[in-house]
Amino acid sequence: MSPSWGGPGTFPQRYETGKRQLEAVFGVSVVEMAHTLADADWISANPRARADDLMAAFADPSIAGIFCTIGGDDSIRLLPYLDLAVIRDNPKVFLGFSDTTSLHLACFAAGLTSFYGPSIMAGFAENGGMHDYTADGVRRALFSTDPPGLVPVNSEGWTAERLDWGNPVLxxxxxxxxxxxxxxxxxxxxxxxxxxxxxxxxxxxxxxxxxxxxxxxxxxxxxxxxxxxxxxxxxxxxxxxxxxxxxxxxxxxxxxxxxxxxxxxxxxxxxxxxxxxxxxxxxxxxxxxxxxxxxxxxxxxxxxxxxxxxxxxxxxxxxxxxxxxxxxxx
Missing domain, CATH: 3.50.30.60 (LD-carboxypeptidase A C-terminal domain-like)
Known part of the structure; x- marks a missing residue:
């Protein structure tokens, strides 16, 4: 779902790559919520619709986890429309980082353990395929009931290089x-x-x-x-x-x-x-x-x-x- 910026509507190719790589690496099926792919300006103007998507995802028993497409700067605007009882009574995986912090704290207030980790467009859609370190972290945290244990040393390296998401060649x-x-x-x-x-x-x-x-x-x-x-x-x-x-x-x-x-x-x-x-x-x-x-x-x-x-x-x-x-x- 897109609780912050409407990234999928702005860079659909980037979103589709993240969706494809998520499904391929972890064997899950991605289902978009009603407004996940909406135009970014519409997403910005309609925080209640974003909140409705989030509540619908929590309430739907066929959905095992909620992955945020990307961050942004205004998920705080969803808070007046959230029903913590829905979150509390329908515990499931909720994953994202950056602007998603607001929603993580709502989950925390509801008594739900949520997960600070990659988003569809920043992490799962990594250029040239997901990093092993990212995939291992997701697998340890979300796909195992064993404690994740000692955080592995990152031997891959790190990057913050900017590559144009609008250029499919890159x-x-x-x-x-x-x-x-x-x-x-x-x-x-x-x-x-x-x-x-x-x-x-x-x-x-x-x-x-x-x-x-x-x-x-x-x-x-x-x-x-x-x-x-x-x-x-x-x-x-x-x-x-x-x-x-x-x-x-x-x-x-x-x-x-x-x-x-x-x-x-x-x-x-x-x-x-x-x-x-x-x-x-x-x-x-x-x-x-x-x-x-x-x-x-x-x-x-x-x-x-x-x-x-x-x-x-x-x-x-x-x-x-x-x-x-x-x-x-x-």
């Missing part, structure tokens, strides 16, 4: 991969454990103060996973957002933080600046011992992990590794 061209440097331990010692909660930093800002924003008790003992979009916010702005988390008391009740590898958008030093902003905000809050890992692959670069909301995870500052200790599906 769809078969692999994007250039950069070497994937190891995860960094920014601070902390030993092992920390907690439930996973977070998403895209810019979208979290939109959700703050709404009915779906998690209570302080919901953050207590959590591992905050946080990433930035392909329109990277200034590190100073990121710092100020984190000051709000401190003012709400959220930073003080966390058990740990994991920061994603960011899309640098041409600034080779952006990751270091983002890390410095995070460490500065924690220092201001007197949290210099809180365990923090940086550089995991769940952000706006590819390939990417799939992270289940609300399940227990462990970060090991000695090895710089994270493990997901519980399954997100039953």
């Amino acid at each position: 769809q078969g061209q692999r994007r250039v991969l950069q070497p994937a440097d190891p995860v960094r331990v920014l601070q902390g010692k030993g092992i920390a454990q907690g439930h996973l909660l977070g998403g895209c930093a810019e979208v979290l800002e939109m959700v703050k103060g709404t009915a779906w924003w998690p209570s302080l008790d919901a953050w207590r003992g959590a591992i905050l996973f946080i990433e930035t979009s392909e329109e990277p916010p200034a590190p100073g702005l990121f710092h100020r957002w984190l000051r709000n988390y401190a003012a709400q008391g959220i930073l003080g009740v966390l058990n740990g933080i994991v920061l994603a590898r960011p899309d640098p958008e041409g600034d080779a030093t952006y990751r270091e600046k983002l890390e410095a902003a995070l460490i500065a905000a924690l220092a201001e809050a007197g949290l210099t011992d809180l365990p923090v890992l940086s550089g995991l692959d769940f952000g706006h670069t590819q390939p990417m992990l799939t992270l289940p909301y609300g399940v227990q995870a462990r970060i090991d500052c000695g090895t710089g590794r994270m493990s997901i200790l519980e399954a997100g599906v039953v």
Whole structure:
């Protein structure tokens, strides 16, 4: 379904590639909701129709999972039209990232474990075929009732290269991969454990103060996973957002933080600046011992992990590794 931007209507070839690769790799059958392929301007003007699609997908017993086609910047507009009882009473897989953060928090409020992972057009439609690392993450999280376990080291590399989605010739061209440097331990010692909660930093800002924003008790003992979009916010702005988390008391009740590898958008030093902003905000809050890992692959670069909301995870500052200790599906 298309709960945010109407990408399939704008780049149908890209959407069809993602649909085809999803079906081929995982053996599923994709069914579009009523407005999945609608014109992007119409999608933008009709948030209630998008919400109706989401509610219909949850309520339909023949649908096992809901995969978002792409992100955007306005899924927050769906929240007034969502019925959390429908989500709670019809548990199923819900997958997406970036702007989908708003809807993940609605699912979390309903008591559903949803999944922060690839979308149809960004991940499943990867140029030249899905990355093995992405496919493995989806398979571990969605297609097995075993805990995903130790997050694998990304040996494929990473990319944020822009290739024109409107050019079908480029769809078969692999994007250039950069070497994937190891995860960094920014601070902390030993092992920390907690439930996973977070998403895209810019979208979290939109959700703050709404009915779906998690209570302080919901953050207590959590591992905050946080990433930035392909329109990277200034590190100073990121710092100020984190000051709000401190003012709400959220930073003080966390058990740990994991920061994603960011899309640098041409600034080779952006990751270091983002890390410095995070460490500065924690220092201001007197949290210099809180365990923090940086550089995991769940952000706006590819390939990417799939992270289940609300399940227990462990970060090991000695090895710089994270493990997901519980399954997100039953």
